[in-house]
Structures are given as structure tokens and as C-alpha cells.
Amino acid sequence: MIRAQKIGKSFGPLRALSDVNFEISQGELIALLGANGAGKTTLIRILAALTRPSTGTAEVAGYELNREQQQVRKRIGVVSHQTLLYGEMSAQENLYFYGRMFRVPDLQSRIDELLGLMELKKRRHDLVRTFSRGMQQRLSLARAVLHQPNVLLLDEPFTGLDIHAEELLTRFIEKAVADQVTVLMTVHDLDYARDHAQRLLVLHKGRLAIDAAAAQTTRAQIVELIRE
Amino acid sequence: MIRAQKIGKSFGPLRALSDVNFEISQGELIALLGANGAGKTTLIRILAALTRPSTGTAEVAGYELNREQQQVRKRIGVVSHQTLLYGEMSAQENLYFYGRMFRVPDLQSRIDELLGLMELKKRRHDLVRTFSRGMQQRLSLARAVLHQPNVLLLDEPFTGLDIHAEELLTRFIEKAVADQVTVLMTVHDLDYARDHAQRLLVLHKGRLAIDAAAAQTTRAQIVELIRE
Amino acid sequence: MNSIRSSHLVLIILTFIVIEIALYLSFLYAPTESTMGDVQRIFYFHVPSAWASFLAFFIVCAASIAFLRTGKAHWDRLAASSAEIGVLFITIVLLTGPLWAKPVWNVYWTWDARLTTSLVLWLIYIAYLMVRNYTTDPERGARFAAVFGIIGFIDVPIVYMSIRWWRTLHPAPVIAGGEGSGLAPEMFRTLMFNLFAFSILFITLLVLSYRISTLEKQLQALKHQS
Amino acid sequence: MNSLQQIYTILHKDILLELRSKDIITTMLIFSLTVVVIFNFVFEPGSEEMATSAPGILWVAFAFASNLGLSRSFAREQENSNMQGLLLCPVDRSAVFTAKVAGNVLFIFLVELITLPVMVLFFDLHIGPVWLPLLGTLILGTLGFATVGTVFSAISANTRSREVMLPIMLFPVTVPIILAAIKSTSYLLAGRDMSQVWSWLRLLIAFDVIYFVVCFLLYEYVVEE
């Protein structure tokens, strides 16, 4: 479902990514690991068609990223460092807007379902700017999965979530994976990644240093890469 | 070092905090826990004199919050959900600016020390807006401790940090506490809080539900509060 | 339930009587002006409205200072109520003026000193109301409005004087206008009484509006508890 | 067209945000009044100049107000990188462009419609016989301004350090539009021959068409990173 070929990205003199190659098949749950500044966010943004790679190509959800952006967009759900929510609209209105943009069928009941899942139902009519950090993150997750994407690209999705929401999200991801959704997510919690992900991708200074199942790498190996 | 008396805060009809009372003495490391929206950030912001409480008073670092703000400010270090950094200035320039504002003696060597500690030395001359999330968080931590405050108010300080930086910060906090610095920090990781903090404060819907040493409460008790 | 207090009732009745008298004086007692004709009777509402708005803006400033010093919310509510009523009265001035201007100057508007001044004042206090309403946090909104209310009021006399030196066309002051302001005694008496009547009207409106905002606040508080 | 519904959705969202806060319209309205008042101090009262410069003041007020409205309208897409959220949606860039232009034209035109009568009173203008071509001028000027403004505000909103770009680009580039609009308005108000007016109006239409086509084509390069 995701295939990255020789992806590289430079910001001026700085090479954020070089020669990244990997493949992820449908229904896999992959954790993207790496030190701060390793290039995880940059990679996710490239796969989400938010930034163009300097070199290389990628295929997401069966479509070529550069040529068939619309098709890709329909099929991916993205959580990024920013919430992408409108502060002056309520939770409900934000979801409604994105739902319409994605032509989600039977939108209202889908919104109800997701607000229920994220336990935001009581606050659905409050403006998003009054939400606490964790509440915004929850809503941002709801926004990302609204249109039932086949591929989820999650950049530190657990940020700001309390342990209860963390469990909810874990269960949600597990269920999605069981439904053959492909998930690529960055996390800093190694143990979480090793317990839940089927495979680990570890970036080290912009290069893909490890691409292996959790059982095939030791924790120490990864820690060492992160420590530099 | 911190004494909160009957603190309450309303946002229009919403009561974010009601009747919060506690005391923290010098050199204590306290974890502030609670579900998303429980009021942790609001409490931290009040103690940092960034928001006025609707009711109640507090004393921080030996000074009354309302009357002696300048004295309080000199003695506290704050990490908040925002980085408070200038994106268009370099790491070095940001620290230099804040250092001058706090009249940090021997500033240049202090900056070197902190950039070294946070492992940002190589990037010191890059603009902060080009930093990755974790790098920004590291710099934000350096900014907060620049003037060697007696009291640290840390709102989710581990956000975005990789495991290596997490260890660095943990060690830094332990050392600070050994030097009689008082630390109040919010975290979502219960196990971390129970392992490291001397005492736990748990907020539940704006009220202080638990104020006890880690040994005196069970994990389940706290989890239940967070689950509602 | 005493939704209307007896003191309020007295005020309302007093206002009613005084306004009736004012109407009588303006339309029946005062003589018709020789050159302008009956339009001139606008005068008896035009000038007192201007006076009432100045009074209102003065109260906004005083209450704002009190609010910033004490932090007591009731000063803020007083300032807000007074500003709203002040804007109402200055709007009346801006409506009656052109109505009068069309027949006598043959245009609705000209960029004369007094007219421009009134418009600037209107803009200042519209901005005052907007600052309050556009601030996302109500507590800060109150503080911002108070600051703006004070700085804005410094302007009331300054704007008045400076523009007067700049250009003028509008009639000179009648009351302290010295010789030859040429007002018939009946007219003068009517004007005086109307000034008094509008002051009473202003006070009544202010008291009631303040009362409403107090009740609104209590209602909010009740909503919290439940 | 299959993106019509999405254009509508974006437009609807912008209108919703506007209705909620009434930001753009109310503030632009008061603002254009303020501009008129301030510009008055340029002239001696009742002077000839005042009458002849009314069209200029009118359009400058509209231009400034629009500039503010435009920058607000894009600032809204910036707060939480919402523009990226829009880019994640499966929608053509051209649909986003069209929706944004439509929203901007709508708001600016509404403000002009409300301000115009006030200006007519203030400057004692006689628009009775020419109200229809005047309205046409208003729409044409607004269209050109909003088209260019939409692209430029996207540029200025997207590229960080180039935050300055909106006014820097907008004013010089739209000087032809503003001028043509001022000219035709003043000819109309002065009761000049329609053929003279028409030559300026034609220019205005030409600018509008050119700007729209160019902006439509360029927009996709502007919104992406």
C-alpha cells in the first residue's frame, strides 16, 4: 500500500532524508522510529503529499504520489504536529466541514460515532480554541479517520492524550488494522512500538537504518541509533 | 515553595478549576496528573502568573503571586504547551535574548552549557522555525532553566522528546531536585510519575481529588479518576 | 419576584412625566422660528441628545478608571451600559442633524467641524463596544475596554477643540455663546428644560440597563451552579 | 462538475465563520468609514477638491478595506495550518481558488454595498441616473481586486518570511484596477459621455479577465509547499 523509492529531501544545505526505500503492504501496522530531527515528520509529510520530495518517488494506496494526488488524498488519513482544526468553529462544525470535503456518506452519524469514540460528545458544540491540548488531539484524530481511509499516516498521535484516550486510540488502531487498514505511525515510546507494530522502520540522520520486525531487532540496537 | 489556596478559575460558564488547595515544599518533585481537560494546564498557568485565578491566591517561591509578580518571575522556570521561542531567530539568539532579560550572569557559558546538555550545539546558529518538534521542545527546556530558577513549572515537558532526550531531562530534573529546586510537572505517563515523583496531585474535573505520595495511592485509583 | 424595584418605578414615572412636559414645550410652547420654520424644533432634541452622550462618555471614563483600580466587575458593567446609551444618543444627534441640515443647508452632510467631531466620537465609541465584544476572553475584554474607554475619553475634549480650530460652519454655541446668540426666551427655557429632561432620561436608561446586566450576570451564576 | 459541492462547502464554511464572528464585514464597514473620515482631513471643507476627489477616496477606502479583509480571510486558514488541512482534502486546487475568490468577492462587495449609500450622503453625490453602470464598476473592480488578492494572500500566508508579500504585491499590481475604477467612477459622477466611461470599463474588464485566467492557472503552484 505504501512504496517509497529513493526518497530524499533537502532543506537548503541540510539533507533531512536521503535514499529512503521501503514497502508496506495492506493491513500492516508499522512504527517509524528515530531520534529528534531524524526525518520522521518530513517523511510522513512527503507521503501525505504535503511536501514534495527533492528526489525519488512514492506510491501510496496504489497510486503514484506525484501524478495522482487526488486519488491518494481520498484514501489517506493524516495526523500531523498541527491540529489542522479551525479554532473558531465547534468540534461538530469542524468534522462536518472536513466530512463534506471528503464526501463522507451518512456524515452526521459518522460524526456522532467518532465524537462518541473520542469521548467529546459533551463538548461537541464548544469552540475548538477553548479545548485543552488533549481534547484538540482527540478531535484531530477524529478528523483524520472521518472518511475511513485505507492508509493512516500518524505523526506522534499519542501526544497530549491521557492514558484513557491512549487506550482508546490503541484499540481503534488495532481494529483498523484488523480491517485491513495500513498504518504508518511515528512514536517515541519504543516499548509501545515493539509491542504493537508488526514492523519497525528506524531513521538515523535521514537514512533508513533498520527495517525489520520487532522480534528481529533488539531494543538496544534502536536505542543506540537514537543516542547517535 | 508553592502554596495554592482555594484557587478557582472559570471560563465563562465553564469551571476549569474549583477550590484547589495544596502545598509543596522546597526540593520536592511533584507530578500533576489528570484526564484531558482536567485543568492541569490552567493550574500551571495560574502559578506562572500567566493567567489570573478567578478566586483564591497562591504563593510561589516565597512570594505572593498577585502582589510580587516580579519576584516570582525571577525564580520560576516555565515550560508550556507553546514553545515561546522566536521562529525567526537562531537557537543561540533565542537563549541570548531570554538570558539578557533574566540578567543571567556569565551568559555565554551558560548558553553553551545548556546547548550542550540538550545536544543542540551543532544547530545553534539555525533558525528555530526549521527545528523539528523535539528539537524545539529541547530548546524550550533550555530557555526555561536558563536563569537557574528555584521553582520549575513544567507542562508536559516530555512532549516530542526522543528516548535519549527523555533520559537527559530526567537526569536534569533529578539533579535539580537534589539541588533543592522545587518541581511541579504534568505528565500523562502514570508509571513515570509514580517512579519519579515524591508526591502525586490528581485533578479530576477541576478539583484536587488526590494529594498523596505515590506509595499511598494505587495505580488503579488514579486510572479510575482519569477514566471518569 | 421584584423584577422592577420600586425605586426604578419612581424613576420611570418621573421620566415619563418630564418627557411629556418636554414634548409639550418643544412642540406647542416654543414659538416657530422665523427663517427655518418648524424644522428648527429638532433643536430641542438635537442639543440635549448631544449633551446626554457627553455625560455618558464621561461616566464610561470614570467607571473605567474605577474598574482598573478596584477590579470590581460592577464598575465594568456600569461603563458598558453607559457606553451603549451614549452611542444611542450620539446616533440620535447624527440622525437629527442631517434631518435638520437637508432643509436649511440643502445637503444632508458636510465636513464641518462639529459634524466631523460627532462622527469621530461615534466611531470611537463603536470601537469601544467592538473591543469588548471581539475579545475572546470576557475578563480581558473588560480590561481592554476600560483602557480604551479612558484613552478614548481624553479625546472627547481634544477632538472638540482641535477640529473647531480647523474648520467651522455649524452654528456657534448658544448657551455660553455670549452676545447675540439670539434665542427667544421661550426657546431658551424650552432648551433648558429639555436638557434637564434628557438628563433624567439618560439616568433612567442607565440605571435600568445596569440593572439588566446585573441580572444577566446573576443568571449566568445560577446556570453554573446547576 | 463534481467539485461544485466542495466549492460550496468551502464557501459555506467561510460564511459560517463570518456569521459567527461577523469579523470581516462589520470591521471592514467601520474601517471604510474611518478611512473616509481620515481622508477628509486632507482637504479644506466644502472645497472643490473634495467633490472631485470623492471617487478617489471611495476607491482607496475600498482598496484598504479589501486588503484587510483579504489578509483576515487567509489568516483564518493559518491559525492551525488549516491550509494544509484543505490540501489534504481530495479537491482540485482550482476549486479551492474559486471558492476563496467567491467568498472574498462576496464579503467585499457586501461591504461596498453598505458603504456606498453612506458615502453618497457624506459627499453629496448624485448617482441617480448612473447607478447601474456604477454598480457594474463596483463589481468589476471588486472582482479584479479579489482575484489577485486571493492568490497573493495565499502566497503571503504560505511562505513564512514573505509575510510582507500581500500589500507589497497587491497594491502595485492592482494599481491599474484601482485607477480604472477611479476613472470610470469619476467620469460617471461627472456626467461624462458614456463612451468615455466605456473605454475605462473595457480596460477594467480586460484586467479582470487576464488576472482571473492567470491567477487560476498559477494558484496550484502557490498553495503547495
Place this chain on the structure above:
Amino acid sequence: MNSLQQIYTILHKDILLELRSKDIITTMLIFSLTVVVIFNFVFEPGSEEMATSAPGILWVAFAFASNLGLSRSFAREQENSNMQGLLLCPVDRSAVFTAKVAGNVLFIFLVELITLPVMVLFFDLHIGPVWLPLLGTLILGTLGFATVGTVFSAISANTRSREVMLPIMLFPVTVPIILAAIKSTSYLLAGRDMSQVWSWLRLLIAFDVIYFVVCFLLYEYVVEE
């Protein structure tokens, strides 16, 4: 004074940011030049009107340009809630105020200094004999404008539709300053008696002092949350 160093630190930071991006100065410059150009077209070139209204146009251009500069200068403190960072520093609010006013005066004055020669050319003004009092007028007008503007930009930054709220608050309140500045400028350019000019300049000084004192006292209520 013990906060002198902090005032300098804040000012230094603002200058550094400006030198890096140059956005405030460029924006203001382009803007005021555009206003002049547009007005140039409003009037018939070389006409009487043009000469008599030059001081007005000059000041209106400066006022609008300053408005833009002021709002940008505050927007910078907003990006990552930097104003909160400043509030965490142990520094008097009045020091922050003074530093911000100083920075704003500096930037605005620079722009005026660059724009002035252009205006002199465009409007064919003869400022030779009066350049010194003219400069004084420029500084005094700028000071008053920047003082009030600094307070208001802090307010407007915390309102919805912040770009528009600033001019809505700023312009009506600064009418006396703009007026006095226009008056003394036009008296100077018309070669009137210095005593007449002086009466307006005195007024300008009085306004500046009053506004500065009041704003200085009120600033602390504005920046806190």
C-alpha cells in the same frame, strides 16, 4: 534605572528580527509609496489641488503605513505566544512598553525619512528652508501615533479579526494628532509665520505628553492575561 538594559535588550531583539526579515519596513514603504502614487492619479497632475493637499496626503499615507507596521510588530510576538514569554521575564510592564514604543517609532520614522524625498519630488514641494521644523513635526507626529498604537496593537492582537481592529481603534483616537501634524506641515510648506506653526506644534507636543503618560500607566492592564 535598572530596567534600561532590558529595554535595550527588547529593542535590540526587535531590530535584529527586522534586519533579518526587513518585513515591517518594506511593507510600510511600499504601502506609503503606493498611496502617494494613487493620489497622484486622483488629481490632475500639476494642479493647484495637488499642492494644497500634499501635507494631508503625506500624513494619511504615513498613518496607514504606520498602522500596518504596528500590527506586524505585534504579530511577531504572537507566533509562538512569545508575548507570554516576555511576560515570564522579570521586567516591568512599563519597560516592555517603552521598548516597544521605541522600536515602533524607529521603524516608522525610518520609513518616513525614505518616503519624504519621494513625496517632495512627486508633489514638487520646497522644503529647503523649513526642513528642521518639518523633521520636528515628523518626529512628534510619529511619537504620538506610535504611543497610542503600541497599546492598541496589544489589544487588537487579542481580539478576533485583529488586523482590522487596530485601525478601527487607532484612527479615530489619533485624529487630533493627524490633524495637528497636517496643520503644522501645511503651514510650514506654505511659508506661514513660525508663530502660527508653533501653536500647532505646541498642541502636538501636548498630545504626545498626555498620550504617553496615559498609555504608560495603562499598558500593564493590556498585556496581562
